[in-house]
Amino acid sequence: MDFVFFYNFMATSVDSDYISGSAIFGTMPKPFDFLRKPIVYHTFFWASYFCFNIVRWGSYFNDYAYSLQSNLVEFPIHIIIAYFNLYYLMPRLLPGKLVRYLILLTISVLAVSLFRIVITYELVTTDVWREAAVQETSLFDFNYILAVYIGEMYVIGITTAIKLTVDWIKNQRRTRELEKRNLETELSFLKSQIQPHFFFNTLNNLYSLTLDKSEQAPDTVMKLSELMSYVIYEAKNKKVPLMREIKHIQNYIDLERLRYGPKVQVNFDVSGKLEGISTSPLLLIPFVENSFKHGMHSIEKNIPIDIHIEVKDHYLYFLIENLKPEKSHIKINHSENESGIGIENAKRRLNLLFKDDYTLNITNGEKKFKVELKYPVYEGAVSNNR
Numbered sequence: 225m226d227f228v229f230f231y232n233f234m235a236t237s238v239d240s241d242y243i244s245g246s247a248i249f250g251t252m253p254k255p256f257d258f259l260r261k262p263i264v265y266h267t268f269f270w271a272s273y274f275c276f277n278i279v280r281w282g283s284y285f286n287d288y289a290y291s292l293q294s295n296l297v298e299f300p301i302h303i304i305i306a307y308f309n310l311y312y313l314m315p316r317l318l319p320g321k322l323v324r325y326l327i328l329l330t331i332s333v334l335a336v337s338l339f340r341i342v343i344t345y346e347l348v349t350t351d352v353w354r355e356a357a358v359q360e361t362s363l364f365d366f367n368y369i370l371a372v373y374i375g376e377m378y379v380i381g382i383t384t385a386i387k388l389t390v391d392w393i394k395n396q397r398r399t400r401e402l403e404k405r406n407l408e409t410e411l412s413f414l415k416s417q418i419q420p421h422f423f424f425n426t427l428n429n430l431y432s433l434t435l436d437k438s439e440q441a442p443d444t445v446m447k448l449s450e451l452m453s454y455v456i457y458e459a460k461n462k463k464v465p466l467m468r469e470i471k472h473i474q475n476y477i478d479l480e481r482l483r484y485g486p487k488v489q490v491n492f493d494v495s496g497k498l499e500g501i502s503t504s505p506l507l508l509i510p511f512v513e514n515s516f517k518h519g520m521h522s523i524e525k526n527i528p529i530d531i532h533i534e535v536k537d538h539y540l541y542f543l544i545e546n547l548k549p550e551k552s553h554i555k556i557n558h559s560e561n562e563s564g565i566g567i568e569n570a571k572r573r574l575n576l577l578f579k580d581d582y583t584l585n586i587t588n589g590e591k592k593f594k595v596e597l598k599y600p601v602y603e604g605a606v607s608n609n610r
Contacts, residue, residue, distance in 0.1 A: 274299055293348045298340060305336045305376060306383045314384070333380060337372040338364075407576055432483060440482050447475045459505040466501040466540070466601060470494055470533065473512055477531075480516050488516075489528045496535030503540060503601045504577050508533075510570040511544050511595045518593065519546030535601060542597040548589070567595075574599060 277295050282288035309329060317325035345363055362368075430444050454472045458464050477490050515529050532543040567586070574582050574597075582599035 270299070270303060290348070294344060297344055297347055301336055301340050301343075302376070302379050305333060306379055308332065309380050310383060310387050314387075329380070333376050334373060337369060337376050340376070341369065341372055444479060444482055447479055451475050451479070455506070461505065463502040463602060464505045466498055466503045466535065469503055469505060469508070470498070472506075473509060473531075476509060476512060484527075487525070487527055488519075489526055490531065491528065492531045494533045496533075498535060500603055501535055501601050502604065504573075504599075507570065507573065507577075507599065508542055508597070510567065511542070511597070514567060515544050515546040515593070515595075518549055538600055538603070539598050540601045543595070545592055545594040548591055548593050 274295055277299075278288065278291050280291075281294065282291035284291075309332075313325055313329055313332075317328070341363065427448075430441065430448060434441055451472065454468065454475075458468060474492065477492055481488060481490065512531065515531075519527055519529055527547055530543070530545045532541075534541040571584065574584060578599050583597070585596040587594040587596075
């Protein structure tokens with residue numbers, strides 16, 4: 225009919241469900257949770273709009289009794305035409321049948337306008353169009369019908385615009401939620417690929433030791449148990465203590481040392497603030513595993529593998545370097561088929577977790593293969609955040 229409170233109306237045109245209330249009001253304390261119910265915020269809007277119109281037109285005519293009577297008659301008409309448009313015409317005809325929608329909307333609003341003119345004349349006042357500059361206007365004067373029609377279209381326009389806005393906000397929230405779920409699903413899938421890969425390699429190590437009847441087999445079983453416990457249980461969390469991640473890497477290195485003996489010379493150096501720091505799990509181990517997988521095929525008698533981890537200014541700096549194998553022994557391939565989880569898999573996880581907030585440099589030199597990685601770590605205790 226006239227100017228309305230835009231902010232109060234934001235809740236009016238949302239679909240009648242509980243999620244819509246969440247889209248408008250967000251998280252509320254429990255005592256106010258009832259405001260999420262559609263009937264509550266719809267009623268609140270129309271009551272506010274009704275009171276506003278009474279005051280506005282009452283002061284305009286200096287006749288609050290007339291304003292109350294006219295609004296009591298007109299408001300049910302506003303509500304009916306608004307909901308008819310929002311919840312019947314729009315869902316059924318838009319966007320595919322725009323022309324049909326406009327025709328039906330025009331006819332509906334015109335019919336409602338004529339009905340409003342008649343019922344106002346019969347129930348409120350016989351003074352036709354009191355706000356007009358020209359008095360003694362006929363009941364179905366064209367200008368009078370046009371003014372009423374424009375008033376109803378104003379209500380339709382405002383409610384439609386706000387509904388489209390609120391629907392867009394709600395769809396954006398759903399899209400973000402879907403993206404978040406897809407991200408978590410993909411990350412879980414990538415981490416799940418790591419588990420059988422580790423178990424397979426470590427069981428091979430244990431098998432080799434048992435064939436040799438090595439006294440190191442019990443220690444291997446213990447480290448394998450720790451490794452499996454970490455991957456199966458702790459690594460399911462979004463974040464883990466950095467010390468546990470480093471311990472996991474150390475266990476893997478120890479298992480590889482047991483497997484290859486003095487041939488492998490691992491320099492594993494860790495520095496910086498480690499206590500109270502958490503990190504995303506299993507980000508470094510693919511590079512460590514890849515280093516052993518390919519480095520141990522070198523024809524050198526002593527095979528050095530250098531691993532450095534430093535925590536500084538809320539970032540973890542990781543460097544690993546190993547000798548490259550001779551081409552006759554193995555072809556370096558970073559695909560999933562050759563290296564299990566693979567470097568490409570690790571890159572995908574880093575991109576999903578940190579987007580642009582990480583750097584990964586891989587140097588595939590003539591004799592050495594080097595990986596340099598920097599990504600953010602977090603301060604504070606780790607909760608159960610699966």
